[in-house]
Amino acid sequence: MARPFFATRDGFNRGFARGWLAAGFFFLYLPIVALVVLSFNDSPLPNQWRGFTLKWYVQLASDTEMLSGLWLSLKIAFFTACGSVVLGTLAAYALVKYRRFKGRTLFSGMVSAPLVMPEVVVGLSLLLMLVSIQRALGFPERGMATIWLGHLLLGIAYATVVIQSRLQAMPPSLEEAAMDLGARPHQVFWLVTLPMIAQALVSAWLLTFTISLDDVVISAFLSGPGSTTMPLVIFSRARLGLNPSVNAIATVIVVIVSIGILAASWTLAHRERQRQRDLALASRS
Numbered sequence: 700m701a702r703p704f705f706a707t708r709d710g711f712n713r714g715f716a717r718g719w720l721a722a723g724f725f726f727l728y729l730p731i732v733a734l735v736v737l738s739f740n741d742s743p744l745p746n747q748w749r750g751f752t753l754k755w756y757v758q759l760a761s762d763t764e765m766l767s768g769l770w771l772s773l774k775i776a777f778f779t780a781c782g783s784v785v786l787g788t789l790a791a792y793a794l795v796k797y798r799r800f801k802g803r804t805l806f807s808g809m810v811s812a813p814l815v816m817p818e819v820v821v822g823l824s825l826l827l828m829l830v831s832i833q834r835a836l837g838f839p840e841r842g843m844a845t846i847w848l849g850h851l852l853l854g855i856a857y858a859t860v861v862i863q864s865r866l867q868a869m870p871p872s873l874e875e876a877a878m879d880l881g882a883r884p885h886q887v888f889w890l891v892t893l894p895m896i897a898q899a900l901v902s903a904w905l906l907t908f909t910i911s912l913d914d915v916v917i918s919a920f921l922s923g924p925g926s927t928t929m930p931l932v933i934f935s936r937a938r939l940g941l942n943p944s945v946n947a948i949a950t951v952i953v954v955i956v957s958i959g960i961l962a963a964s965w966t967l968a969h970r971e972r973q974r975q976r977d978l979a980l981a982s983r984s
Contacts, residue, residue, distance in 0.1 A: 731953060734946050734949050734950065734953075735946075735949075735950045735953065737943065737946050738755055738756075738943065738946035738947045738949070738950040739751050739752060739753070739755075740752070740943065741754070743942075743943055755942075755943045755944045755946065755947040756944075756947045758942075758944045758947075759944045759947045759948055759951075762944060764927075764932055765929065765932055765944070765945075765948055767927075768927050768928050768929035768931065768932040769929045769948060769952075771843060771926065771927070771928050771929070772911075772912055772928040772929040772930065773912070774843070775843060775846055775847050775850060775911055775928065776850075776908045776909075776911040776912040777908065778847055779847060779850040779851050779854050779907055779908070779911040780854065780904045780905075780907045780908035780911065781904070782847075782851050782854070782855075783851060783854030783855050783857070783858040783903065783904075783907040784858055784862075784900055784903050784904050784907070786851075786855050786858070787854070787855050787857075787858025787859040787861075787862050787903055787907075788858070788862050788896075788900065790806075790810050790855065790859045790863075791858075791859045791862040791863035791866055792862075792866065792888075792892075793806070794806075794807055794810075794859075794863055795863055795866040795867055796866075810855065810856060810859050811856060811859075811860075812856070813852055813853050813855075813856040814856045814857070814860070818853070818914075818916040818917055819916055821849070821852065821853065821917060822849060822916050822917040822919065822920030822921065823920060825845075825848070825849050825852070825917070825920065825921060826920045826921060829841065829845055829848075829921070840923060841921060841922060841923030841926070842922070842923045842925065842926040843926050845921040845922075845923070846917070846918050846921045846922055846926065846928065848921070849917040849918070849920070849921045850910075850911040850914060850917060850918075853910065853911075853914070853917065854907035854910060854911060857903065857906055857907055857910060858903040858904075858906070858907055861899055861902055861903040861906060862896060862899045862900065862903055864899070865895075865896045865898070865899035866892075866896060866899075869892070869895050869896065873891055873895065874887050874891055874892060877890070877891045897967075897970070898967050898970075898971075901963055901966075901967060905959070905960070905963060909956070912929075912930075912952075913930055914928075914930065915930045915931065915934055918930065918931055919931060919934075929948070933945055933948075
């Protein structure tokens with residue numbers, strides 16, 4: 700007689716793990732699914748369904764405040780992600796490849812500090828510093844540039860952690876072999892190290908882009924007249940009751956982010972399969 704699936708210890712553990720995994724996904728993604736569904740609801744009240752409609756998307760097309768905030772957020776997030784990956788790569792490379800240099804402990808602590816420091820403290824300190832600089836030099840005015848600097852400070856910390864973990868896992872024998880074959884240090888970095896950590900660079904870019912896109916606290920401290928990001932627009936409207944057009948803009952963002960993640964995942968998987976084929980051909984020869 701066959702024993703029930705949960706009668707064995709391994710079967711119970713697998714079933715328990717799958718159940719918790721399903722509950723976790725349900726808890727995380729049910730609000731997003733509900734938001735997308737409500738963006739097509741004809742009723743302005745979330746607890747009533749009056750039928751399918753696209754009027755909230757039509758209203759969104761004429762909502763200049765929301766669209767300008769979205770465009771500003773996308774620009775800041777793009778430049779934040781690019782700057783964070785470049786500076787994070789340099790910081791991670793210095794921490795991994797140079798084990799001993801003067802001030803290494805202080806440098807490592809400064810890079811990691813934004814990860815554990817409350818954003819309120821970061822935003823307030825940046826605001827005080829920028830106001831002091833503006834009084835002394837006359838610039839910068841609070842706006843897109845100051846928001847970008849605040850997001851960049853936070854993004855560098857996250858990018859450094861992601862890229863540093865990949866550099867630590869990369870076998871040093873590959874770089875040593877390239878140098879033995881006559882490659883100069885900058886050639887080793889561009890031709891060996893950088894391709895090996897490409898997946899970490901993409902992951903760091905997507906992570907910092909997302910963090911910058913939905914940041915509220917730092918943006919609230921560093922924004923100025925005419926530089927209101929999309930999260931600040933939504934936050935200000937939430938005090939008076941959210942318009943269902945907010946569901947529409949959130950749905951648009953979910954679709955854009957999903958397409959970007961799928962494209963990045965497909966690209967990384969394609970490159971990994973190509974690398975495996977190249978390794979197989981090299982081993983045969």
